[in-house]
Amino acid sequence: MTTGLIYDDRFLEHDTGPGHPERPDRLRAIVSALQASGLWAQLNHLAFEPATATQLQRLHPQDYIDRVHDACVAGLPYIDVPDSAISEGSAEIAVLAAGGVLRATEAVMWGEVDNAFCAIRPPGHHAERDRSMGFCLFGNVALAAESLITDHGLERVAIVDFDVHHGNGTQHLLEHRGDILFVSVHEHPDHQYPGTGYEHETGIGDGEGATLNVPLPPGSDDTAYRAAFDQTILPKIDAFAPQFVLFSAGFDAGTADPLGGMRLSTDGFIEITRKVRGLADRHAQGRIVSVLEGGYDLDALATGVCGHVSVLMESGLGGTDILGG
Template structure:
């Protein structure tokens, strides 16, 4: 059993300025925790390069990509919104993050790894077709889903997004398509950025039913997430029967995250990871790639990721029925 890790010190080169919550120290904390928990050496460290621009261009507007590239080159402080702080190297590093996620997808498809975790930044799930939002420059997970369809010729890819914020960018990129199932659990849009992801948003046209929003009230915790998984997430995955599972893994639903109001524990993140891994094993030969999104309390982020990665490293469950019972 092997779990691939996508990580590079170069991700520090995306500098967002002092006081910015999406800071290089997030990854530093994760790496230290993985070492401390002796997980670092168990992981299969992937080598990867910046993605060919044609892959981000498969989901993003060409003019938007040009705008990000030129804004970085011109030394502008942010792109589109003040939240999305940039430095001269940010575009390059954003392409590197995408490249890492695509390398993880390739490794899992080629069975060089059973699954993968991508400790990348900048994050991606708020990024829309043609504009940046909420710290996100390129929609890493959306590019990966499109890559699985176009390059690996898959027909059904599922994305589960448990970042505390609604994955608006990912939803909007796929909401009219039946081949990508998008499931987002998040703090209710009336209480938290970005203010989208109401339960009544469930896809459009051919994509009707292939978007599932599960808004949860502020202060929701492990039990609430567990209930949503058991009642909604897992049944939706089973109905869709994906060939690959991508996870937008944000750890900002943690208690004491500075940007949100939820109460998920480290064990809660581990439980979600286990349940998603089991679903992947049951439905798509264990093919699951998780990609870091948010998480701004450094300690909670680091421990949450470590617990989650530890779950990914575990051998597959022997008895799916027992695993299912454990979930209930």
């Protein structure tokens, strides 16, 4: 398999300040691990540009886009909530990150690469239409899903979010649509930020049934995640038969993560990736773009990403035993 990579050193310039968990060292750890493992040299490093105003406006109003820009230029320490720390260049970097994800989906659709991993920051799955939340400024994955429908003519796109936190932004940006399936498996909202993602949240209007939330109790391990995927998540995706799969790849469900309360191992992340990739091979010609979200223990993050990317790079998974172990 040919796997593309979206990465730029400019992502390190998004300065969240001392002690903030979403820090530049996260990407430094990922890059170092990919280089040490030999994966870095095997990846197809894709050139990309910032998202355009027109692309952002599909899901975010211009007054919000302007407000993010103005807050950064003014030197404000955060926007909307203290968690969403910003620096002078953060708006430009967030637009670059969104553009990178859009470029990755384009590269996969055009056959330049088979799939891609986006090592970007700031993350995006908590960003609401006109409000920043949880370190996120723009809805990177949601924008990519919308583009796959609008620009590339697909009829069904699936998003699989395995971050420990519910992807409230992605859900709310897309929950009225029936052509985009959003699946989020996360620590139960009774115990974890942002307090959304209950099982009864299944979409609205035309999108009723196209949102699947699978909240798991604190302390859930590989066995619990395996059951969730085999019994609930994979059958839902299989029935939807997506033509493209997007990962919101958060690695903060790992045992060592300081912000999560779960016990997923590196092998667990690998198994999730392999199971979903089997479905993508079956329904979507193997078309996957994975986008970094959370993960705040540097060693666990780096190891998890290497395992995840190594599965994307594997050849011949086939996908005939998608519900297997």
